[in-house]
Amino acid sequence: MRGIVIVGAGQAGAALAAKLRSLGHTGPITMIGEEPVPPYQRPPLSKAYLLGEMELERLYLRAPSFWEEQSVTLRLGARVEAIDTAARTVTLEDGEIIAFDDLALTTGSRPRRLPAAIGGDLGRVFTVRTLADVDRMAPEFRAGARALIVGGGYIGLEAAAVAAKLGLDVTLIEAAPRILQRVAAPETSDYFRKLHTAHGVTVREGIGLDRLVGKDGNVSAAILADGTDLAADLVIVGIGIQPNAELAEAAGIALENGIRTDAFGRTSAPHVWAAGDCASFPHAGGRIRLESVGNAIDQAEIVAVNILGADTRYEAKPWFWSDQYDVKLQIAGLNTGYDRIVTRKGDGDVVSFWYYRGDTLLAIDAMNDARAYMIGKRLIEMGKSPDPAVVADASADLKPLLKA
Structure with a gap:
């Protein structure tokens, strides 16, 4: 029976494994994830979960018992060190070698961080991506605390909304001339600027960050590009994400704004597939990489179908959402x-x-x-x-x- 290894235990990896079983695949499936928890939803992390309105168990994409019932082996808290596409093996950080007949890379993406040279490694400087990220920052969300949000995209705006709802003093800075400039029309930017201002958030556009200042190892202030000295008890960085493609690159797999796939989810290496945030694919005469729950699920399910012998093209139907106030x-x-x-x-x-x-x-x-x-x-x-x-x-x- 063909053994399938999935590297990445997020939305795409979970969707792929579940689809394989629903399609009748009875061979071994091993899903490897670096985080120590079963696959979970990320969107509620910066909203309902951070607000305390959603319990951890409700974040899980499936009840933990589902994976055992479906005979999907979860290797959690495990990191893949290398892929050998010729031998068809993956090597874990502890030296264990796992063989595969087909390999699916659903490695996702990670937040861009501020450089250490400008204070990015200070304490109480956070990004919003994982459960651990949010668990670390949640205790700092105290009424009256001064929060600086760096970046006026959807992640930054969602974090600002939660902070404002919890009574923090919130300032959001965006280096571009307007918030959401990269992803939305001026009309949408105007709508959300007005919304946040009405909730007490100070929105400063066209102003970048020069550096963060620390005290006793924690951030204490921010110096903005115009010289403004802004006190800060915590900083949340939302300046975009980048695909986790280094593992594929080291294995000689072609990249192009992430892991390059064809319309069927195949990478440049035989029997190696990719889906989700990490994968770029043909779309509308060009190539695209989509960072969304919908794409992660739909693309992963197409890959599952194709691993089992179909020849189905992935036709993306992009959709996204954001909850603010x-x-x-x-x-x-x-x-x-x-x-x-x-x-x-x-x-x-x-x-x-x-x-x-x-x-x-x-x-x-x-x-x-x-x-x-x-x-x-x-x-x-x-x-x-x-x-x-x-x-x-x-x-x-x-x-x-x-x-x-």
């Missing part, structure tokens, strides 16, 4: 290359921004508007582009657009 942002599609924003305004804080390139609908950002999101998502997946005038008319029913 009482606002749920839902995103569908990719807005790259947009040249027009159409605004659909609902009651109160309900609004959606529709991204067009010419007459083609590319993406949608919907704030507290699940109906607009679902319809926009389906339209994008169907390749349909509604008349912008209809979209902008808040009184118009969007559902008939799906049948047009």
Whole structure:
């Protein structure tokens, strides 16, 4: 029976293992993860879990007993030191060698950190990625504490929202001219700037960090690029993530913004596959790497199908979400290359921004508007582009657009 080894015990690895079993694979499956806990959800870490609204057990993607029942061997707290693609083996840090017939790399990604030279290694300077990260920072979230958030992307904004809700004095800095500049239109940036300001967060855009200052080994202040000296009891860094591709690179596997795969999830090495945050794949005439739960699950399941002999292309249907205060942002599609924003305004804080390139609908950002999101998502997946005038008319029913 073919033995399958999965390196990475996150969302993609868990989805791949579960799919293999649901498809009837009866051979050995070994999933290796560096963290000492079973596969769990990451999105709630910086929101419900940090707020104390979600228990650890609810984070788990499956009950721990599931893996035993499915005869999936979990090797947790274990690090893969090397891959030998010719011998078809992986070597663990402790020297143990595990053979495979097929290997799936679902190694995920990790946060970019501030350089040690500017204080990035000081105590109480945190990133938000793992359960251990959040468990370390949670005790510092005390009412009145001064929190500096470095980076105005979704991770930074979510951390700012939690800190503000818990009564911290929060300042967020973004080196770019506006928050969310890399991922969203100015309209979405304006919406979230207003939201955070209303909750007492000081948002400073177009201002970078010069260095952090420490006292007794812990951060005590930040010097901003304009010379501002800002007291800080803790710092949360949200300046992007990078794919964990070093293991693949050392094994001679081709990289291109992560581990390069074809449309079926195959890497450049025979019998080695990749999925999730670490993998780049063909999309719309180019290549892309998606950092999302939806992509991790969908791509991993396609890889599982193909490991078992299918020849199914992965056709990405990008979707994302972010929860901040009482606002749920839902995103569908990719807005790259947009040249027009159409605004659909609902009651109160309900609004959606529709991204067009010419007459083609590319993406949608919907704030507290699940109906607009679902319809926009389906339209994008169907390749349909509604008349912008209809979209902008808040009184118009969007559902008939799906049948047009």
